[in-house]
Amino acid sequence: xxxxxxxxxxxxxxxxxxxxxxxxxxxxxxxxxxxxxxxxxxxxxxxxxxxxxxxxxxxxxxxxxxxxxxxxxxxxxxxxxxxxxxxxxxxxxxxxxxxxxxxxxxxxxxxxxxxxxxxxxxxxxxxxxxxxxxxxxxxxxxxxxxxxxxxxxxxxxxxxxxxxxxxxxxxxxxxxxxxxxxxxxxxxxxxxxxxxxxxxxxxx
Amino acid sequence: xxxxxxxxxxxxxxxxxxxxxxxxxxxxxxxxxxxxxxxxxxxxxxxxxxxxxxxxxxxxxxxxxxxxxxxxxxxxxxxxxxxxxxxxxxxxxxxxxxxxxxxxxxxxxxxxxxxxxxxxxxxxxxxxxxxxxxxxxxxxxxxxxxxxxxxxxxxxxxxxxxxxxxxxxxxxxxxxxxxxxxxxxxxxxxxxxxxxxxxxxxxx
Numbered sequence: 001x002x003x004x005x006x007x008x009x010x011x012x013x014x015x016x017x018x019x020x021x022x023x024x025x026x027x028x029x030x031x032x033x034x035x036x037x038x039x040x041x042x043x044x045x046x047x048x049x050x051x052x053x054x055x056x057x058x059x060x061x062x063x064x065x066x067x068x069x070x071x072x073x074x075x076x077x078x079x080x081x082x083x084x085x086x087x088x089x090x091x092x093x094x095x096x097x098x099x100x101x102x103x104x105x106x107x108x109x110x111x112x113x114x115x116x117x118x119x120x121x122x123x124x125x126x127x128x129x130x131x132x133x134x135x136x137x138x139x140x141x142x143x144x145x146x147x148x149x150x151x152x153x154x155x156x157x158x159x160x161x162x163x164x165x166x167x168x169x170x171x172x173x174x175x176x177x178x179x180x181x182x183x184x185x186x187x188x189x190x191x192x193x194x195x196x197x198x199x200x201x202x203x204x
Numbered sequence: 205x206x207x208x209x210x211x212x213x214x215x216x217x218x219x220x221x222x223x224x225x226x227x228x229x230x231x232x233x234x235x236x237x238x239x240x241x242x243x244x245x246x247x248x249x250x251x252x253x254x255x256x257x258x259x260x261x262x263x264x265x266x267x268x269x270x271x272x273x274x275x276x277x278x279x280x281x282x283x284x285x286x287x288x289x290x291x292x293x294x295x296x297x298x299x300x301x302x303x304x305x306x307x308x309x310x311x312x313x314x315x316x317x318x319x320x321x322x323x324x325x326x327x328x329x330x331x332x333x334x335x336x337x338x339x340x341x342x343x344x345x346x347x348x349x350x351x352x353x354x355x356x357x358x359x360x361x362x363x364x365x366x367x368x369x370x371x372x373x374x375x376x377x378x379x380x381x382x383x384x385x386x387x388x389x390x391x392x393x394x395x396x397x398x399x400x401x402x403x404x405x406x407x408x
Contacts, residue, residue: 025323026324027233027320027324028233029231029232029233029234029320030233030324105322105323106323107319107323111319111378112319112320114378114379114381114382115311115315115316115319115320115378115381116231116233116316116319116320118309118378118381118382118384119229119309119310119311119381120230120231120234125381125382125384128382129382129383129384132379132382132383155399156394156395156399160391160394160395161395163379163387163388163391164372164376164391164392164395166375166379167372167375167376167378167379167388167391167392168368168371168372168375168376169375170375170378170379171370171371171372171373171374171375171376171378172368172371172372172375174315174318174319174322174371174374174375174378175318175336175367175370175371175374177318177319177322177323177329178318178322178329178332178333178336179333179336180322180329180333183367184367184371187364187367187368187371188368188371190360190364191360191364191365191368191400195359195360195399195400196395196399196400
């Protein structure tokens with residue numbers, strides 16, 4: 001019984017891992033369930049044992065992605081050997097490396113699905129909103145810490161800065177995909193870390 | 205003969221207009237050619253008389269959108285009764301009104317297609333890149349004018365500022381779609397026009 005439950009759990013994780021990988025490459029609409037089944041060699045019946053539909057699979061996948069990726073983001077943003085501003089930069093540098101490694105093709109699964117599906121599925125929009133709010137809060141906490149030690153401007157709220165940071169980074173990622181170049185990310189680095197987040201020089 | 209040519213041209217424009225409208229709502233992959241034919245009452249043969257495939261239709265649609273929308277953007281950005289900074293704000297205000305009118309569902313056709321299709325179709329990516337470069341240049345020209353009269357910071361190049369402006373605005377639009385709120389756009393306004401583009405107060 002334990003073995004069966006473990007095997008079922010494993011199958012679910014195999015499907016979610018493959019789904020994340022394929023959806024990052026192809027988007028939601030371009031990816032069929034059959035392709036996930038072919039890649040994973042999981043029978044259709046097993047898929048529908050775990051998920052009612054492609055949409056419910058995507059919901060599980062978004063949460064699966066969040067629980068894994070958010071742990072990485074959190075680890076970067078709470079690395080006490082680095083200052084808050086350095087941690088934010090580490091996060092972006094790490095994402096930039098992944099983008100560069102894949103020829104600026106993939107982007108971010110949450111950003112991609114948000115752009116593609118927010119207006120198509122209220123169910124997916126709500127899940128994506130939940131994940132985005134979670135990440136924005138992690139950025140806001142880090143920014144607030146930077147504000148407390150005078151490393152980040154306090155002329156705007158940590159919440160507003162986090163939202164602008166997150167939106168602008170996503171926009172730069174999209175532009176990097178279209179231009180097939182990391183230049184938009186480099187410009188983001190310059191503008192965000194040298195100008196936007198920097199404390200006003202008069203106030204220093 | 206003239207009538208036939210005009211009718212053919214009209215059919216093409218009818219298809220492109222309907223395609224723009226539907227693709228803005230549904231994205232590329234979620235929209236089938238049959239749906240466009242149903243809405244426009246154009247026979248399938250006529251569609252394939254004008255376009256080889258859905259992809260070549262999308263290429264024509266991107267250029268159709270660009271020639272119409274770019275004219276509007278250009279009119280806003282070259283309105284000499286407003287200062288360069290006011291013109292950039294007018295552009296964003298106008299886009300924000302359209303977003304609000306449609307319940308933050310639609311976003312921008314070029315931004316949507318870039319996110320969805322840049323990694324799926326090299327043909328579409330190239331067209332989208334061309335359009336984005338065109339718009340960025342219009343923003344850069346306006347920003348450069350603002351720099352000349354001291355209304356916009358000259359600590360960064362007009363090109364870099366334009367790229368950051370455009371990427372961040374697209375990112376804010378995506379976030380507005382996912383949050384179903386204009387709040388990310390309002391935060392963009394605050395950050396971009398009050399902080400990023402503003403000349404450094406020491407330098408003034």
